[in-house]
Amino acid sequence: MITCHVRYVLDPYKVAEFEEYARLWIPLVTRMGGTHHGYFLPAEGANNIALALFSFPSLAAYEDYRRRAAADPDCQAAFALEARNRSILSYERSFMRPVLE
Structure with missing residues (x-):
């Protein structure tokens, strides 16, 4: 299993817009x-940092998801929403392997 960790830097005045975008992706x-x-959206502390975590069975499965998302109409609509909202200033993507029970 591979887990993608995304750290977003948001426009602090557009957290609600980012939340709308985030709810589409789940x-x-x-x-x-x-x-x-x-x-995970800002609550206390920094008002412009959000995180996301999602897993795929393998890095190859994640890469397949990325290819399919690029052509999927619902994914394209989510990307378009963020292009209009401009709530994300930047992001960093890291891949991790979980240690579970």
């Missing part, structure tokens, strides 16, 4: 074979 990742562990 079922999309699930539909495409991943397990979404959720988005």
Whole structure:
């Protein structure tokens, strides 16, 4: 299993817009074979940092998801929403392997 960790730097005045975008991706990742562990939005502390965690069985499965997402109309609609909202200033993507029981 590979887990993708995404750290977003947000426009702090557009957290609600980012949340709308984030809610679209949870079922999309699930539909495409991943397990979404959720988005984590600012609550206390920094008001412009959000995180997302989602897993795929392998890096190859994640790469397949990325290819399919590029052509999927629902994914394209989510990308278009963020292009209009411009809530994400930057992001970093890391891949990790979980240690579970």
